[in-house]
Amino acid sequence: MKTILVAGGAGYIGSHMVALLIEKGYDVVVVDDLCTGHWQAVKGGAKLRVGDVKDRGFLDRVFSEFSIDGVINFAAFSLVGESVTAPLKYYDNNVGGAVSMLTAMKNHGVDKIVFSSTAATYGEPEKQPIEETDRTDPTNPYGASKLAIEGLLKWSDAAYGIKYAALRYFNAAGANTDVDIGEDHSPETHLIPIVLQCALGKRDHVGIYGDDYPTADGTCVRDYIHVRDLANAHLLALEYLDKGGQSGSFNLGSGDGFSVKEIIETARKVTGKAIPAVTEPRRAGDPSILIASNHKAGEVLGWKPERGLEEIITDAWNWHQGHPNGYGQ
Numbered sequence: 001m002k003t004i005l006v007a008g009g010a011g012y013i014g015s016h017m018v019a020l021l022i023e024k025g026y027d028v029v030v031v032d033d034l035c036t037g038h039w040q041a042v043k044g045g046a047k048l049r050v051g052d053v054k055d056r057g058f059l060d061r062v063f064s065e066f067s068i069d070g071v072i073n074f075a076a077f078s079l080v081g082e083s084v085t086a087p088l089k090y091y092d093n094n095v096g097g098a099v100s101m102l103t104a105m106k107n108h109g110v111d112k113i114v115f116s117s118t119a120a121t122y123g124e125p126e127k128q129p130i131e132e133t134d135r136t137d138p139t140n141p142y143g144a145s146k147l148a149i150e151g152l153l154k155w156s157d158a159a160y161g162i163k164y165a166a167l168r169y170f171n172a173a174g175a176n177t178d179v180d181i182g183e184d185h186s187p188e189t190h191l192i193p194i195v196l197q198c199a200l201g202k203r204d205h206v207g208i209y210g211d212d213y214p215t216a217d218g219t220c221v222r223d224y225i226h227v228r229d230l231a232n233a234h235l236l237a238l239e240y241l242d243k244g245g246q247s248g249s250f251n252l253g254s255g256d257g258f259s260v261k262e263i264i265e266t267a268r269k270v271t272g273k274a275i276p277a278v279t280e281p282r283r284a285g286d287p288s289i290l291i292a293s294n295h296k297a298g299e300v301l302g303w304k305p306e307r308g309l310e311e312i313i314t315d316a317w318n319w320h321q322g323h324p325n326g327y328g329q
């Protein structure tokens with residue numbers, strides 16, 4: 001395996017993947033339409049081809065230009081709230097993009113794909129920590145679109161021999177300050193960047209979405225995982241498939257849960273800033289607790305998260321301080 005195609009490689013997690021692949025000596029081709037990604041995030045000599053993965057002619061040209069050995073697909077829309085009001089947009093983009101990518105892979109004889117899936121495939125969990133064999137019953141179109149693609153991957157393996165690893169992310173956060181890339185969404189909806197924007201004085205407070213959940217302090221508990229640990233898992237998954245490993249779905253989380261209040265408290269400690277917080281109504285569709293069992297990724301892929309919450313917030317803080325307006329400045 002020498003040349004890896006990273007779809008959505010200009011986005012938050014994708015750009016961290018590109019940086020890791022370059023560091024490990026791979027040739028990297030990025031396809032991204034830059035609708036949410038940033039060309040500035042594509043570092044280290046990766047080749048960027050700007051276009052939409054749903055455009056089959058475009059993908060065909062990229063697969064003809066380069067001799068691709070494996071694909072990592074991050075290209076997707078990922079806002080849960082937006083997906084509820086625009087399900088057609090989410091199915092069209094996410095499922096349509098995956099159909100187009102698998103078609104190009106089949107036509108060009110590429111047989112390995114690592115795919116971004118999500119903890120949102122589980123919906124309201126049956127138990128904690130969540131295992132891959134637990135019920136999948138998404139509570140929003142975003143999660144449903146990803147679960148539909150997991151089904152498509154399974155059938156594409158059976159029919160065309162395309163091997164896959166579907167990686168179900170919990171809460172990605174952090175940054176890679178070595179190559180100066182980080183999280184820049186517009187609008188920003190994620191807790192850690194919002195908290196850090198408060199620390200920077202760009203917002204006057206963070207809203208806590210509900211403090212009456214059945215958790216120790218009443219706020220939602222999530223499993224935060226460093227984006228660099230996530231990138232490592234993708235590389236291990238690709239190498240596993242290359243060695244003939246069986247297709248499957250894998251949780252990527254730390255196995256630890258932190259409440260919204262604990263995140264804000266840790267950010268106060270890391271930044272030394274007050275970070276005012278105000279309790280607001282619950283956000284629709286938020287399960288009270290989401291914590292991963294990461295045993296399968298550990299046993300099968302040999303993956304172990306290496307960075308804890310303080311390091312996640314410290315790295316994110318360092319990046320946000322250097323880029324108070326994201327990549328825009």
Ligand code: UDP
Nearest residue numbers: 189190191194207208209220222260283286
């Ligand atoms: N959250 C919050 N205030 C915010 C943003 C998020 O209280 O301004 C909460 C949200 O309800 C959830 C947790 O923080 O319980 C993580 O939310 P995020 O949007 O970062 O990730 P998600 O869990 O939705 O993937």
